[in-house]
Amino acid sequence: MAYLYLFFAIIAEVIATSSIKASAGFSKLVPSIVVIIGYTISFMLLSLVLKTIPVGIAYASWSGLGIVFVAIVGYLLYGQKLDVVAICGIIMIIGGVLIMNIFSKTAYH
Template identity: 75%
Template sequence: MAYLYLFIAITSEVIATSSLKASAGFTKLYPSIAVVMGYPISFMMLSLVLKTLPVGIAYACWAGLGIFFVTIASYFLYGQKLDLFAISGISLIIIGVLIINIFSETARSNV
């Protein structure tokens, strides 16, 4: 159940963060609503995740995957271009999240 909550936390954070630009400084209603609703949902779900997963592991997944998905959303929604260094850095973040979840005993210690 923790990973379902983590998925919801990441998804709502990505929606909120991606909506920040579209809100135009909170002058556009619907993107502003997405921001104002998305972050509390994300933090609430993340707090549920922390009942079973270690905070460092949960936060690494939440932040790392959030960075990845916000970058992908920005590419498609706002035409954000990525150079080789940006792609390399984001790839290292994803590799780090995968290593933690596949190989680390810490990730499984409280589940």
């Protein structure tokens, strides 16, 4: 269940982060509200995750996969380009998160 909460925490964080650009410096009401609600949900879920998963593993997964998903959203919604170096970096982030979660003996208390 903790990894399901972590997944939804990541999704909420990605929605919030992606909405920052749409908020135009918090001058647009609806995207600004999405940012606040998204981060609130994300941190609430992350706090539940930390009851089971160690903070280092949880935060590395949350931030690492958040970076990957935000880069994809930026590409799809905002037309931001991803060159070969960026794609290689994204692949390394995914690899690092997978290695930590699959092979680390600290993945659970």
